[in-house]
Amino acid sequence: MTQLVELEDCTKVYRVGAFGSKRLTAVRNVSFGVKAGEVVSLIGESGSGKSTIGRMILRLSPVTSGAIRFKGDDVAALEGRALKEYYRQAQGVFQDPFSSYNPIYKADRVFTLIKDAFFPRVDAAEWGRRIDASLDAVALDPTQVLHKYPHQLSGGQLQRLLVARALLLDIDFLVADEIISMLDASTRIDVLNLLGELKSRGLGILFVTHDLSLGNYISDRTVILRRGLIVELGATEKVFGNPQHAYTRMLLASVPQLHHHWEDVAAGYTRAGNAVEPDSPDSVLVECEPGHLVREAA
Amino acid sequence: MSLAVDDLQVYYRTLHGDVRAVDGVTFDLADGEIMGLAGESGCGKSSLGHSLIYLTGRMKYIGGTVDLDGAPLPIWDFEAMNEHRFKRISVIPQYAMSALNPTRKIGRLTAELLRSRGVSYRDNVKEFVRRLELVGLTDEVLEMYPMELSGGMKQRTVMVISTLLNPSLLIADEITSALDVSTQKAVAEMLVEFRDRGFVKSMIVITHDISILSQVADTILVMYAGHLAEKAPTSVIINSPQHPYTKRLISSLPEVGVRYAEKRLTGIPGVPPRLLDPPKGCRFRDRCPIATAKCLERPPFRETESGHELACWEVAA
Numbered sequence: 001m002t003q004l005v006e007l008e009d010c011t012k013v014y015r016v017g018a019f020g021s022k023r024l025t026a027v028r029n030v031s032f033g034v035k036a037g038e039v040v041s042l043i044g045e046s047g048s049g050k051s052t053i054g055r056m057i058l059r060l061s062p063v064t065s066g067a068i069r070f071k072g073d074d075v076a077a078l079e080g081r082a083l084k085e086y087y088r089q090a091q092g093v094f095q096d097p098f099s100s101y102n103p104i105y106k107a108d109r110v111f112t113l114i115k116d117a118f119f120p121r122v123d124a125a126e127w128g129r130r131i132d133a134s135l136d137a138v139a140l141d142p143t144q145v146l147h148k149y150p151h152q153l154s155g156g157q158l159q160r161l162l163v164a165r166a167l168l169l170d171i172d173f174l175v176a177d178e179i180i181s182m183l184d185a186s187t188r189i190d191v192l193n194l195l196g197e198l199k200s201r202g203l204g205i206l207f208v209t210h211d212l213s214l215g216n217y218i219s220d221r222t223v224i225l226r227r228g229l230i231v232e233l234g235a236t237e238k239v240f241g242n243p244q245h246a247y248t249r250m251l252l253a254s255v256p257q258l259h260h261h262w263e264d265v266a267a268g269y270t271r272a273g274n275a276v277e278p279d280s281p282d283s284v285l286v287e288c289e290p291g292h293l294v295r296e297a298a
Numbered sequence: 299m300s301l302a303v304d305d306l307q308v309y310y311r312t313l314h315g316d317v318r319a320v321d322g323v324t325f326d327l328a329d330g331e332i333m334g335l336a337g338e339s340g341c342g343k344s345s346l347g348h349s350l351i352y353l354t355g356r357m358k359y360i361g362g363t364v365d366l367d368g369a370p371l372p373i374w375d376f377e378a379m380n381e382h383r384f385k386r387i388s389v390i391p392q393y394a395m396s397a398l399n400p401t402r403k404i405g406r407l408t409a410e411l412l413r414s415r416g417v418s419y420r421d422n423v424k425e426f427v428r429r430l431e432l433v434g435l436t437d438e439v440l441e442m443y444p445m446e447l448s449g450g451m452k453q454r455t456v457m458v459i460s461t462l463l464n465p466s467l468l469i470a471d472e473i474t475s476a477l478d479v480s481t482q483k484a485v486a487e488m489l490v491e492f493r494d495r496g497f498v499k500s501m502i503v504i505t506h507d508i509s510i511l512s513q514v515a516d517t518i519l520v521m522y523a524g525h526l527a528e529k530a531p532t533s534v535i536i537n538s539p540q541h542p543y544t545k546r547l548i549s550s551l552p553e554v555g556v557r558y559a560e561k562r563l564t565g566i567p568g569v570p571p572r573l574l575d576p577p578k579g580c581r582f583r584d585r586c587p588i589a590t591a592k593c594l595e596r597p598p599f600r601e602t603e604s605g606h607e608l609a610c611w612e613v614a615a
Contacts, residue, residue, distance in 0.1 A: 045478035047601045154569045185506060186566035193565075196558045210478065213509075217552040217563070240554060254483040256509035258536050258553055275364040283434065 003033035003069075004173055004204040005057060005090075010066035012052050012228075015193060026052045028228040029066070034170065034204040039195060040217035041207040041236070043251075044225035050208045053225075054175040057206065058092045059083075088118055091166040095178035097158035101150040107158065108146045110165045111190070118169060134167040138194055156187035163194060174198065177208040192218050212255045216240050224248050229279055236290030244294040246276045299366070300500040301327035301350075301467055306362035308349040309584070316358065317343040317573045321524040323362070324599060325592045325607075327467070327500050332493055334511030334532070337521035338570060344392070346521070347469045347504045349373060351389050354363045367466055384415055388465040390398045392472040394456040398444035407438030409460055422462060429497070433488055436459075450481045457488060461497045468498040474510055486514045508551065512536050517605075520544050523570045523581035526607040541608045543582045580610070586614045 027049040044050040055061040095159040138160040199298040222239040224232040253266040309316035319342040372378040409419035431469035433454040474482040519529040527539040568585040579594040599609040
């Protein structure tokens with residue numbers, strides 16, 4: 001199966017400090033792909049560059065070097081109509097649903113904006129049907145969420161409205177950047193299951209998270225990032241079941257688990273410690289088993 | 299008994315009326331107990347924690363009593379509480395990163411804080427440094443401004459400062475929420491160590507993350523919409539919860555090893571009620587699969603077996 005989205009050797013350097021006098025490399029030579037009908041989770045701690053990658057794919061932030069291809073086309077080169085067409089196919093949903101909405105307008109205005117921008121010729125009745133269908137896909141009751149202001153809706157409802165908005169565009173690719181983090185425990189799993197249903201409809205999903213248990217639950221493949229470098233990449237059951245990199249083991253040993261105590265878990269990951277040396281930029285990714293890459297010193 | 303809270307009611311004043319965030323809460327905390335206080339956002343867990351130490355302007359004390367080590371705590375009297383704050387009852391706030399005065403070096407900040415309580419800094423600085431070293435910091439911190447410390451270092455500094463006078467009760471409010479998993483683990487283990495070393499006698503750890511509590515807490519108290527739902531030893535809450543809300547909450551948590559393709563977890567349908575004008579009786583009623591007509595009456599929070607308390611008519615019958 002060909003890749004839906006492909007990152008090739010992507011690097012992002014931010015200018016920081018007074019007048020941009022310093023350089024900060026947030027993402028360093030990252031290459032991976034997302035296929036259609038696949039959830040890839042991008043896991044890293046804060047500052048690992050995981051959100052930057054999501055933003056680069058959506059062209060919210062330019063790539064410093066390297067290329068991002070969507071269905072074979074270089075995303076950076078898209079302009080005008082082609083760019084609009086790209087946004088019809090690829091969309092993002094971000095962490096804080098409360099700040100994604102304009103509090104002055106009703107929440108369903110996000111749908112109207114989509115209609116005005118992409119489907120001005122669709123008549124109102126047909127548009128209403130489409131909205132009902134996409135709300136149905138995210139398990140929302142139209143009578144409960146339409147014509148309401150953002151403050152009248154819960155975080156889970158707002159987040160699902162944003163996914164419904166993306167579905168209206170009939171997208172092929174979704175960047176879900178920490179969409180679960182702000183939600184309550186009793187509703188977060190529903191949003192996570194929703195991603196699973198979208199996947200079975202053939203969407204490619206990049207699931208950005210810091211929470212290993214969420215990534216493990218939903219994703220087919222896992223990319224572990226640290227300080228902008230991919231340290232381990234592979235099928236989720238391989239990365240979680242047979243972690244090769246010391247950093248991945250440390251993360252797994254630190255995740256609080258309901259039914260296992262930290263000490264027992266840590267004992268299962270030998271050599272796990274809190275002080276894992278950072279990888280040097282010239283280390284390389286080595287394939288330890290088919291499709292399972294681990295960073296090793298060059 | 300370290301802490302005894304009896305029928306505590308604390309409401310928030312708003313233009314539309316009172317928001318019943320803590321509505322008739324009764325529980326005890328044993329000496330040396332680390333109690334996890336869990337619940338969804340807006341369930342009143344932070345309000346409960348705060349009302350034990352610091353009632354802000356919008357919070358209104360309605361009724362109930364709080365006893366700490368056998369002596370009543372005048373939580374309704376802001377001035378009278380000054381005597382107890384920091385010395386007998388202390389707090390690690392949710393945003394420890396911004397809890398430090400940015401214009402003071404850590405040493406001076408601590409000195410001023412101690413002086414305000416009539417305690418000598420000079421007598422305590424040795425112990426302060428010893429404890430800073432225990433959490434992996436050095437005495438250089440004393441000469442540093444908060445902005446020179448990283449988030450995790452600030453968090454640890456605040457933890458040491460809050461517990462410097464060996465309070466009887468420590469309230470830790472969502473202190474691990476903003477941290478990375480590896481730092482989170484270190485901070486959570488530090489809480490247990492502080493208790494074991496006797497820096498604090500007992501602790502209330504407020505968090506929405508039950509998996510953290512499963513690692514550090516002795517008991518877990520689950521709140522729902524301003525009411526208490528269930529309190530039991532940690533292993534009981536995790537492995538055999540009885541209250542319908544706790545049951546569904548625990549079973550909706552994804553864990554490393556649980557995969558979507560193999561096992562579909564489900565959430566709890568519906569949303570928590572608004573606390574401005576909450577429904578009568580059990581507040582979980584609308585989302586509860588086993589609710590009956592009896593649930594229109596509020597179930598008492600009572601002990602069903604030793605050490606296991608819950609508020610449900612159907613389960614506790």
